[in-house]
Amino acid sequence: xxxxxxxxxxxxxxxxxxxxxxxxxxxxxxxxxxxxxxxxxxxxxxxxxxxxxxxxxxxxxxxxxxxxxxxxxxxxxxxxxxxxxxxxxxxxxxxxxxxxxxxxxxxxxxxxxxxxxxxxxxxxxxxxxxxxxxxxx
Numbered sequence: 001x002x003x004x005x006x007x008x009x010x011x012x013x014x015x016x017x018x019x020x021x022x023x024x025x026x027x028x029x030x031x032x033x034x035x036x037x038x039x040x041x042x043x044x045x046x047x048x049x050x051x052x053x054x055x056x057x058x059x060x061x062x063x064x065x066x067x068x069x070x071x072x073x074x075x076x077x078x079x080x081x082x083x084x085x086x087x088x089x090x091x092x093x094x095x096x097x098x099x100x101x102x103x104x105x106x107x108x109x110x111x112x113x114x115x116x117x118x119x120x121x122x123x124x125x126x127x128x129x130x131x132x133x134x135x136x137x
Contacts, residue, residue, distance in 0.1 A: 009135040011121060015072035015098060016044060018128075019064055021086060022077035023047030023055040030103070031077040034129040038075075041132060046071060063089065070095035075128050076102045083108035087115050096120050101128050 020035050035056055038045050047055035050062045061067050064074065064086070074090055074097045076083060083102060090100055091114055100115055102108060102124040112122045123131075 005135060008123075008131065011098060012132055012135060017046065017071040018043050018073040018075050019046045019048050019061075019067060019071045019097070020055075020075050020077065021048045021064070023049050023060060024052070024077075025055045030127075034075070034077075034103070034127065037129045037132075041136075064093065065089060071097050073097055073099045073101055073128070076100075076106060078106070080106055080108045083111035084114060087111035090120065091115060091118060099123060101126070103127055104130075 018038055020031065020038070022031055023035055025032050025035070035045060035047065039056060045056065045058065046067050047058055047060040048064060049055060049060045052060045054060055074086070076086055078086065083106065087100065090096060096118055097120060099121045100111070102111070104125060104127045107124040112124070115122055
């Protein structure tokens with residue numbers, strides 16, 4: 001759990017890549033706005049969606065296990081009931097992300113418990129775009 005903005009700022013500053021789980025490029029959707037912001041901010045973005053071939057003009061990956069390499073942040077745009085499965089998927093990665101981020105309105109004590117003890121910061125009910133803009137602008 002992050003104690004303060006200084007810790008979150010430092011952590012975000014060190015992050016260069018993001019897997020966006022639930023990625024869709026539907027104009028006006030929250031995930032589309034955040035994904036496009038992350039790209040414009042210079043982060044390497046890996047869309048994760050089980051059926052889409054591309055999102056934001058980038059190849060989409062069906063799961064986190066199929067990403068081409070490690071990522072710094074896993075950003076979830078999934079309902080809370082899906083978060084524990086994604087936490088287990090993250091826990092099984094050879095190289096864990098620095099942050100497991102559940103977007104605004106999304107919390108999962110079970111996902112947090114699954115990742116407890118791993119070197120992963122869990123953030124819930126916060127927007128990555130808003131926090132990135134606020135802390136790194």
